[in-house]
Amino acid sequence: MTSPLNQNDGANDAAVVPGPAGVTPRPVVDRLPKYAAGKPPVPVEGLTSYKLSSNENPLPPIPGVLEAMARETAVNRYPDPVSGRLRAALGGFLGVPEEDIVAGAGSLGALNQLLAAFAGHREDGTQDEVVYAWRSFEAYPISVGLAGAKSIQIPVKADGRHDLDAMAAAVTDRTTVVLLCTPNNPTGPALRRDEVERFIASVPSGVVVVIDEAYQEFVRDPEAVDGLEMYRNHANVVVLRTFSKAHGLAGLRVGYSISQPGITQYLRVAAVPFAVSSIAEAAAIASLAHFDEVVGRVQSLVDERDRVTAGLRELGWDVPDAQGNFVWLALGDAASDFAAHAQAKALSVRAFGAEGVRVSIGEPEANTRFLELCRTFTKVPQGFLR
Structure with missing residues (x-):
């Protein structure tokens, strides 16, 4: 089965540069998709930008971790x-x-x-x-x-x-x-x-x-x-x-x-x-x-994830069960349009070709803006809404 990776955002679309004569990679290298990391948000005047494209934890490490790092x-x-x-x-x-x-x-x-x-x-x-x-x-x-x-x-x-x-x-x-x-x-x-x-x-x-x-x-x-x-x-x-x-x-x-x-x-x-x-x-x-502190931070993100999932379903969006720190929108051909719509609102999300969009759980303000984005998005494919 062929892989449709990286058709979403052109993150790895740079032209292939010819190597020295006779220098070629293993044949498999040319056939493999390239990993496309989530892009940072594009600045929009008047809005705080948020990156929701890489499933990162939006919270910094706990203080005890930063202190341990400084001692090394x-x-x-x-x-x-x-x-x-x-x-x-x-x-x-x-x-x-x-x-x-x-x-x-x-x-x-x-x-x-x-x-x-x-x-x-x-x-x-x-x-x-x-x-x-x-x-x-x-x-x-x-x-x-x-x-x-x-x-x-x-x-x-x-x-x-x-x-x-x-x-x-x-x-x-x-x-x-x-x-x-x-x-x-x-x-x-x-x-x-x-x-x-x-x-x-x-x-x-x-x-x-x-x-x-x-x-x-x-x-x-x-x-x-x-x-x-x-x-x-x-x-x-x-x-x-x-x-x-x-x-x-x-x-x-x-x-x-x-x-x-x-x-x-x-x-x-x-x-x-x-x-x-x-x-x-x-x-x-x-x-x-300090895992008790980690647990508290994780729970705050789980609470936000549950708020986002419930908000999407209240809007009529049909979304899978979310058990990670992200939600999935199976938007099909509308995925790239949704990503562009998010970019215009200073949010970066992760579109996957003509399949869907993954949105990481971020700061509460970012999650609220994402829900508002979903409320106003008008190119939802037929059958996606309940």
Whole structure:
């Protein structure tokens, strides 16, 4: 299945510059989409600009984290290559053996380490296959392709949920990894425990099942899957988590994977040394130590998310269940018009081609302006409103 990535905003439309004679990339590089980060808002006179395009936490790190960062002055030295202090802190915080944790540069860095270990070209020249829902996290096809594996993309359902039956049916003897994004970015719903249990039971035990929980702290669905429970019960499950979202440390790039020793032993081989800086490690440890403050900030964003979702539904907009720090508008061909309408109001949102628009939860004023934008937007596709 071809990927429609990056048709939305021209963020990577620069002309290809010819390299030196005879210098060419691997053929797969020319076929891969380019990651399109959310754009900053365009200034509009008389309005405060807000960036709602990158699923960032609009709140800064808690004071204790900033103090811990300031104390890390030995940046002339390499950090601990295996982030031992962070792994020990996480092990105690999560109740898992620290040996089961492998740090990475964000959860995406942890994912790339996993794909390097389990997905690529086989010795006979054929490709491993990686199955995942689509649309989902836009880095998936890039990471899978660069690893040398083949993407098998299974369309999400109309309500933005994974089609786990179709994903299970797509697993073949060439499948080595399945990616489950929960809550799914950009559509929003979280996977439920029972459906994930059934899915894991339906695929061969030799297939690595990745539960990508970048937004786990924002989930309030009581039936949502808990990746840690799945990891404890199934030797082929890997959990990905990050400090980028709930902890507000996106700029420091610190994440991790959790898996049993039968998998972790290979992830350590593929892990990038020094991936987590000493400043990032100190910040993450401090954030765990002050997690009650993190929880309070996350709840304030969840309250805003629920206010936005309720406001959209009051306006008649049909939106999927939102369990992350964002909402999804399946606007189809009207996505780019909506993004332009938002830009005129000093809001940046993330349009995905002719599929829809993802809007991150931001400051209360930004969220209120977004709801007003939705009230006045006149190009809503037929059938989108209830």
